[in-house]
Ligand SMILES: [Ca+2]
């Protein structure tokens with residue numbers, strides 16, 4: 001028992017410096033579409049589609065692909081793994097994804113949306129992204145990103161408190177699909193991830209100390 005604990009702690013100590021961040025929710029689509037859906041909204045009517053799954057060509061390997069099918073707008077919708085309390089990552093993590101579109105209209109850009117109680121938190125990517133190539137898009141959960149919040153009457157600048165409020169109970173997460181008015185474009189997605197930073201060296205020392213104390217407690 002004691003030696004297996006030691007091995008576990010040693011593995012953490014060795015692995016930590018190389019990790020950089022830990023994934024709180026993650027899909028790499030290497031084996032399937034990981035329960036993601038495509039949600040299309042046309043004149044207020046919602047239809048769900050299963051996205052296509054491409055075993056090769058992602059970043060790397062498998063990825064989602066969806067070719068537009070209606071004149072409405074579509075988004076990629078995350079499964080349950082991306083729902084819940086991510087407040088531990090506020091000021092200490094963020095969300096990233098790899099994204100590609102074959103046609104991007106002027107004024108269109110990729111975005112991520114987090115929903116809580118009908119309120120939408122929005123991270124907006126750059127305009128003018130090149131078509132037909134993968135883009136790695138990363139939004140930190142802090143005020144270095146121009147986060148927007150929409151209570152139903154239009155997007156406005158979000159405060160850190162609002163950011164934390166939504167991220168402490170995420171009920172839905174979406175990533176941009178639609179990039180062109182008309183049934184013409186195809187969009188690809190890979191590696192959607194909510195991440196937090198690994199503990200700082202001081203925090204890790206505390207963690208190890210707590211583990212050793214627990215061992216001493218059990219021995220008594
Ligand atoms: Ca992949």
Ligand SMILES: [Ca+2]
Pocket residue numbers: 068071072178179180181182183184185
């Ligand atoms: Ca379209």
